[in-house]
Amino acid sequence: MEEAKWYVAHTFSGYENKVxxxxxxxVENLNLTDMIQDIVIPTETVVEVKDDGTKKEIERKIFPSYIMVKMIMTDDTWYIVRNTRGCAGFVGPEGKPVALTEEEVRNLGVEKVSVEVQYEVGDMVTVIDGPLEGFTGTVESIDTANNSVQAIVSMFGRETSVDFELDQLEKVKD
Structure with a gap:
């Protein structure tokens, strides 16, 4: 069976949630959850400062008038998405859907990629990717939700706390 890919559907302005x-x-009524697997409206949390100085966190759509749909593209699934009220069609040349690349999906943060961490706080680690590749350090804190880890790295004779992504470090083998 074909693997589901992410596609971008264009909606009328302000209709993202409704679509x-x-x-x-x-999808649930037609029992097509194996064909149309996920529907996402990419949002970000932004702190808004009012005129009186009060701060308020709001969810803001990153791409107004667009939704992301993870689906196996067939004539039927295309028809179901395309004929949902408020949907203007798919993004692609002449309305022909073009799947997002894995890199685009990762960069848009549409799909949370889980990284299995083989180290814990206090472990010695080696940097395996990035500008500090080859350096070693000690894990100070791990934040799996934000894909970040803080490690103390010795640079030029000084201990420095550096932020890394989870997959940039590897536990030093004894």
Whole structure:
């Protein structure tokens, strides 16, 4: 069976939530969860400062008028998404859907990629990627939710705390 890929669907302005909800309901009612697997509206949390100085966290759409759909593209699935009220079609040349590349999916943060961490706080690690490749350090803190780890690295005779992504470090083998 073909693997599901991420596609971008264009919606009418302000209809992102409605299209996503209607599409999810359609998929469940037609029992197509194996064909249309996920529907996402990419958002980011932003701190808004009001005129009176108060701060408020709000969810803001990163791409207004677009939703991401993870699906196996067939004539039927194309038709279901395309004919959801408020959906203007897929993004691609002449409306022909073009799947996002794995790199685009990663950069957009649409899919959370889980990294298995083989080290813990206090372990000696080696940097295996990035500008500090080859350096060693000690893990200070791990934040799997944000894909980050803080390590103390000895550079030029000084201990320095450096932020890394989880997959940039590897535990030093005894």
């Amino acid at each position: 996503a909800t209607d599409l999810k309901n359609k």
